[in-house]
Amino acid sequence: MGAFKAYDIRGIYNKDFDKETAYKVGYFLPSLLSTDHVVVGRDVRLSSPEIHEYLLKGITDSGADVYDLGLATTPMVYFATVFLKADASVQITASHNPKEYNGLKISRKDAIPVGGDTGLKDLEKLCNEGEITISEKKGEVKDYSYVRDEYVKYLRGFCPDIEDLDISIDCSNGMSSLIIKDVLKDDSIHYIYDTFDGSFPNHEPNPLDERNCEDIKRETLKNRSDVGIIYDGDADRVMFIDEKGRFIQPDYITAVLGCYYKKKGLSGNSLVDVRTSRSTTEYLESIGFPPTLWKVGHAFAKMKIREIDAVFGGELAGHYYFRRDFFNCDSGILASLLVLSVVKSLKEEGRTLSQLIDSIVKYSNTGEVNFKLEEKDECISRILEHFKSENPSKILSFDGYRIEFPSWWFSIRKSNTEPYLRIVLEAQSKEEMENRLKEIKDIIGQFK
Secondary structure, three states: OOOOOOOOEEEOOOOOOOHHHHHHHHHHHHHHHHOOOEEEOOOOOOOOHHHHHHHHHHHHOOOOEEEEEEEOOHHHHHHHHHHOOOOOOEEEEOOOOOOOEEEEEEEEEHHOOOOHHHHHHHHHHHHHOOOOOOOOOOOEEEEEOOHHHHHHHHHHHHOOOOOOOOOOOOOOHHHHHHHHHHHHHHOOEEOOOOOOOOOOOOOOOOOOOOOHHHHHHHHHHHHOOOOOEEOOOOOOOEEEEEOOOOEHHHHHHHHHHHHHHHHOOOOOOOOOOOOOOOOHHHHHHHHOEEEEEEEOOHHHHHHHHHOOOOOEEEEEOEEEOOOOOOOOOHHHHHHHHHHHHHHHHHHHHOOOOOHHHHHHHOEEEEEEEEEOOOOHHHHHHHHHHHOOOOOEEEEEOOOEEEEEOOOOEEEEEOOOOOOOOOOOOEEEHHHHHHHHHHHHHHHHHHHO
């Protein structure tokens, strides 16, 4: 069952997993998490109804009840887990992946993620080897769709007065369309791709790939918007476009969130992933939110943010986590509301989002560069061997490697969800960035 990953269950539907997998997950999950109920939500992917049907059948055959949310964003499922004081939840989604993918994101009580090291491997073993005995008293499917309105009400508490802002939003034909208009309640906002379509006809629901942001860039410029916003397929991630039509690298937005919390009079730890720019970490340090670098992925971030009691956190992939405001979980829509608060304050001061970003960014950064190759481990070893000879000032090795030098650094790691080797590199000058990236590419080229 190759769909069981480090963070969730995900893969090409009817290739990496199928409806029988969904049934088994449903059947074994209640016993794994010692619960008699499971909250379930789903996205609009074309395969989600079938997965939903078989997941619910598995849960009820085990004797447990289903608290069925129906259509839901992934953060709405996190909210429901806490709001309903539930012991387990499942969101049916493949997040930002292409249309042929689907998956299951599983959480336990308090919306704590169930990842590879916290139960997912045990669940995989049960699905492979466990015996199924249908309960004499089957569970019930209960309609909990009203939670959507409770979640909207919750988010409305963070919504600034946006009357004087011009905003463009791309919903990617995904789950943000379910609630965003009720959260913002402003008819002047410019929306594109705001209808559900699980075939994602306009672009893949992955805004981290800048090619998928071309339409929202054009809209932002055409509408002379103060900011453009684009959500991914399940609305747990969000990216931003400044008023000049420029894509904002998501780790810089973590620094913008620092501005929001500073204005609220807060200080404390922040959490960032191992790929994060020095521009962001240095800025956060300067405004009272010393950052901790940690592993990539929501299953790791949600545990670490608790451990270090961080006020907030962010990842290069566009996940943003909120310790005090959202149960240590990520929410693309909540993150966008906080950024809108910052944009509103900037506008009142006669400043723009681009000016703030330009004041934060001090280094030349490649963003994440992906290389598809088979011999990933051998390639990483060769790259490490090459650069260790230059006496790096620091080596972090908890998620791939981050190798730091006084004037530049790079991270190298294997994707947990896709067949890629991922590189991020940053330097004090563009010339040094390009030269060092070429150096790494030359080594990688030996393995293609």
